Amino acid sequence: MLYLIGLGLGDAKDITVKGLEVVQRCSRVYLEAYTSILTVGKEALEEFYGKELIFADRETVEQDADIILKDAHLCDVAFLVVGDPFGATTHSDLVLRAVKLGVPYRVIHNASILNAVGCCGLQLYNFGETVSIVFWTEAWKPESFFDKITKNRKNGMHTLCLLDIKVKEQSLENLMRGKKIYEPPRYMSVNQAAEQLLAIVQNRRQEGEEPEVTENTVCVGLARVGAMDQKIASGTLQEMTTAELGGPLHSMIITGTLHPMEIDMLKLFALNKIIFENC
Amino acid sequence: MLYLIGLGLGDAKDITVKGLEVVQRCSRVYLEAYTSILTVGKEALEEFYGKELIFADRETVEQDADIILKDAHLCDVAFLVVGDPFGATTHSDLVLRAVKLGVPYRVIHNASILNAVGCCGLQLYNFGETVSIVFWTEAWKPESFFDKITKNRKNGMHTLCLLDIKVKEQSLENLMRGKKIYEPPRYMSVNQAAEQLLAIVQNRRQEGEEPEVTENTVCVGLARVGAMDQKIASGTLQEMTTAELGGPLHSMIITGTLHPMEIDMLKLFALNKIIFENC
Numbered sequence: 001m002l003y004l005i006g007l008g009l010g011d012a013k014d015i016t017v018k019g020l021e022v023v024q025r026c027s028r029v030y031l032e033a034y035t036s037i038l039t040v041g042k043e044a045l046e047e048f049y050g051k052e053l054i055f056a057d058r059e060t061v062e063q064d065a066d067i068i069l070k071d072a073h074l075c076d077v078a079f080l081v082v083g084d085p086f087g088a089t090t091h092s093d094l095v096l097r098a099v100k101l102g103v104p105y106r107v108i109h110n111a112s113i114l115n116a117v118g119c120c121g122l123q124l125y126n127f128g129e130t131v132s133i134v135f136w137t138e139a140w141k142p143e144s145f146f147d148k149i150t151k152n153r154k155n156g157m158h159t160l161c162l163l164d165i166k167v168k169e170q171s172l173e174n175l176m177r178g179k180k181i182y183e184p185p186r187y188m189s190v191n192q193a194a195e196q197l198l199a200i201v202q203n204r205r206q207e208g209e210e211p212e213v214t215e216n217t218v219c220v221g222l223a224r225v226g227a228m229d230q231k232i233a234s235g236t237l238q239e240m241t242t243a244e245l246g247g248p249l250h251s252m253i254i255t256g257t258l259h260p261m262e263i264d265m266l267k268l269f270a271l272n273k274i275i276f277e278n279c
Numbered sequence: 280m281l282y283l284i285g286l287g288l289g290d291a292k293d294i295t296v297k298g299l300e301v302v303q304r305c306s307r308v309y310l311e312a313y314t315s316i317l318t319v320g321k322e323a324l325e326e327f328y329g330k331e332l333i334f335a336d337r338e339t340v341e342q343d344a345d346i347i348l349k350d351a352h353l354c355d356v357a358f359l360v361v362g363d364p365f366g367a368t369t370h371s372d373l374v375l376r377a378v379k380l381g382v383p384y385r386v387i388h389n390a391s392i393l394n395a396v397g398c399c400g401l402q403l404y405n406f407g408e409t410v411s412i413v414f415w416t417e418a419w420k421p422e423s424f425f426d427k428i429t430k431n432r433k434n435g436m437h438t439l440c441l442l443d444i445k446v447k448e449q450s451l452e453n454l455m456r457g458k459k460i461y462e463p464p465r466y467m468s469v470n471q472a473a474e475q476l477l478a479i480v481q482n483r484r485q486e487g488e489e490p491e492v493t494e495n496t497v498c499v500g501l502a503r504v505g506a507m508d509q510k511i512a513s514g515t516l517q518e519m520t521t522a523e524l525g526g527p528l529h530s531m532i533i534t535g536t537l538h539p540m541e542i543d544m545l546k547l548f549a550l551n552k553i554i555f556e557n558c
Contacts, residue, residue, distance in 0.1 A: 008295060009388065016389070017299060018292035084390060086397025092544050095400070099547060107398050109288065109390035109505050110295070111363060114403050116388045118365025121374070124393050125409045129436060151434070157408060226388050265371050268378060 002069060002098045003078045004085035006110025009226030011040045012048035019108045023049050027075040030056040030068055034167045035089040036082035036113075037187075037249060039227045045080075053080070057168055065097045072103040087112025113251055116225045117160055120232050121265020122253060128157030133193045133252075134164045135186070146200045149254050150212040156257035163188035163250050187248035190221035190233075194240035194252070201237075213237065213254060218275065220253040220266065221245055235271035243271060281348060281377045282357045283364035285389025288505030290319045291327035298387045302328050306354040309335040309347055313446045314368040315361035315392075316466075316528060318506045324359075332359070336447055344376045351382040366391025392530055395504045396439055399511050400544020401532060406439055407431030412472045412531075413443045414465065425479045428533050429491040435536035442467035442529050466527030469500035469512075473519035473531070480516075492516065492533060497554065499532040499545065500524055514550035522550060 003022050008014030015023070023029055031042060031053040038045075046053050056079070060067060068079060085091050085107055098105045118124045129152060131145040145161070152159045166186040174181045197213065204211040215238040223231040223245035233243040240252065258266070267276050282301050287293030294302070302308055310321060310332040317324075325332050335358070339346060347358060364370050364386055377384045397403045408431060410424040424440065431438045445465040453460045476492065483490040494517040502510040502524035512522040519531065537545070546555050 006390065010297070013297040013300070014295050014388075016287060016293050016295050018289070020296060021292070084394050084397065086400075087394055087403060090397060090400070090402055090540075092400050092540050096540075096543055096547075107505075109293075109395045109398070111285065111388035111390060112394045112403075115363050115366055115391045115394040118363065118369060119386050119388070121365075121369070121371050123369055124366065124391075128407060129434075130404045155408075155430070261369075261371050261375075264375055268375075 001076050002072045002094075002103050002105040003076065003108060004091060004095070004105065005078055005080050005108045006084040006087070006112065007038060007080055007082050008110040009038070009083055009113065009116055010224075011038055011227065012045050014038075014110070014226060016108060016110060019110070020049065022076070022108060023051055023078050023080070025076060026078040028054060029078040029080065030054050032056050032061060032079060032081045032091070034058045035165065038082055039224060039229075061091070061094060065094055066101075068094070069098055069101055069103055072098065073101070083112035084110050087114050111226060113162065113225060114160065117222060117251060117253060119225060120220045120222060120234070120253065120269060122158050122220065122255065122262050123259070126156070126158055126256065126259075127160055128152030128155055128256070130160045130162065132162045132164065133188065133196060135166065135188060136196055143200050143203070146197065146213070153212050153254065153256050158256045159254045161193060161252045161254065163190070163193050163252065165249070188250065189248075190223070190240050190243055190245055190250045190252050193250070194219070194237055197237060198241065218255045218258065218266070220255070220269070222251045222253070223247070224249065225251065232269040233271050234266040234269045236275055239271050280355050281351045281373075281382050281384040282355065282387060283370060283374070283384065284357055284359050284387045285363040285366070285391065286317060286359055286361050287389040288317070288362055288392065288395055290317055290506065291324050293317075293389070293505060295387060295389060298389070299328065301355070301387060302330055302357050302359070304355060305357040307333060308357040308359060309333050311335050311340060311358065311360045311370070313337045314444065317361055318503060318508075340370070340373060344373055345380075347373070348377055348380055348382055351377065352380070362391035363389050366393050390505060392441065392504060393439065396501060396530060396532060398504060399499045399501060399513070399532065399548060401437050401499065401534065401541050402538070405435070405437055405535065405538075407434060407436030407535070409439045409441060411441045411443065412467065412475060414445065414467060415475055422479050422482070425476065425492070432491050432533065432535050437535045438533045440472060440531045440533065442469070442472050442531065444528070467529065468527075469502070469519050469522055469524055469529045469531050472529070473498070473516055476516060477520065497534045497537065497545070499534065499548070501530045501532070502526070503528065504530065511548040512550050513545040513548045515554055518550050
């Protein structure tokens with residue numbers, strides 16, 4: 001049996017009791033280590049589970065899934081995913097491969113950022129399409145997420161922005177030389193995401209547009225949701241460029257139409273309560 | 280401290296390790312018992328937690344929250360919610376009341392139906408606004424959710440439909456006589472939801488509209504998501520009227536634009552694979 005097990009969002013103890021029992025009886029336990037992170041590392045998980053973990057990087061999962069699934073029709077194999085296995089990143093490809101090989105599978109769900117953002121008080125009902133904001137490079141500055149946010153806002157909906165994670169990336173130089181040397185991991189902060197959004201606002205104005213999202217749009221910055229030291233800050237997009245939220249992971253919400261109870265909740269996390277006076 | 284703790288979606292063991300530890304040390308533990316259910320009852324939870332639970336019905340939570348919060352600045356009180364505390368139903372009102380009384384609070388997240396539906400293979404990224412489908416009565420047959428589904432579909436987005444739950448409802452007769460006698464709980468099935476949707480499709484046609492959703496729209500019926508005996512069925516809206524999914528809770532998805540990997544996943548759960556041939 002292949003078990004896809006969500007680890008939740010905080011630390012080792014955010015696994016469910018059911019998930020922990022399964023991990024402890026599995027022959028092999030893989031840790032998916034490229035789409036998200038907990039506030040603790042592999043060693044802390046190993047100590048808590050009493051079990052050795054095998055890192056599964058993107059290459060293994062996407063190209064060598066059969067290694068993970070080896071003998072899984074005879075023994076139990078666990079595949080651990082931060083958040084939920086079908087949350088921000090779906091592992092449908094692994095499930096489809098398992099089914100093709102005749103390996104039965106089961107999912108043990110957990111919180112993911114997609115539902116845990118509800119902790120800021122914005123109703124999950126009122127979220128439109130989720131977007132990803134990627135790190136811009138000199139040569140590549142995509143703006144498509146801005147159009148999705150605009151569409152959501154026009155429909156009155158909030159937008160959850162998942163911020164880029166770069167793990168096990170090679171520099172262009174090392175890539176071209178075929179050297180498997182990896183850059184240190186990078187996690188986009190709310191400050192960086194807000195800067196990129198404001199740059200797009202400027203671009204749009206130069207093109208003669210009146211953008212739906214501006215410096216004054218109410219946003220929510222979230223850091224380490226689900227962890228003991230999580231931080232939430234509400235304020236304008238401009239304020240998000242300087243909000244101090246600490247270490248990764250960060251997410252940001254661009255609000256749509258705010259309901260009275262949502263405003264009351266956002267006030268709890270306000271960088272500056274005055275902006276909610278006229279909401 | 281007030282702890283809002285998600286129980287996940289299946290049985291007693293779907294609580295997180297962290298959640299369980301908190302429950303076991305709390306002075307009072309309330310079980311919110313009107314917005315969702317697990318596959319096990321209060322007694323099974325009490326046995327597993329080794330702790331007595333106090334039922335909190337809608338009346339208590341919405342009107343007598345101070346009972347729940349009594350002395351919570353001096354001792355630890357847990358408020359247990361099926362799924363996630365900020366999932367389909369937000370408990371913002373309880374949080375705001377706690378803050379007003381000077382009671383600190385903490386949230387322990389878990390899976391909710393809003394992220395666990397990802398198990399059918401539809402990407403959570405591609406969901407639009409969530410809707411609720413309520414039981415129609417002779418006198419009240421709202422259709423507003425149909426317009427939201429239509430809007431989502433026009434934007435290419437899937438729609439998660441949460442199906443009505445009637446717990447602790449009084450008959451009109453008992454209500455008028457002031458008798459606190461409650462009807463047995465009712466949970467809307469996928470079959471019933473599909474019937475109501477098809478009735479709206481007919482209404483719209485009679486009004487000369489060509490509805491965006493029809494008998495042939497691809498849907499997914501889900502029952503007891505996260506439980507050991509969960510069931511998923513994909514097929515047309517017409518097929519959903521007869522899909523046999525067993526006991527509650529049920530949810531239904533009306534698909535938008537389907538991506539190749541999503542189609543491959545839906546085929547695993549197809550009532551009739553032929554409908555996916557032309558997708």
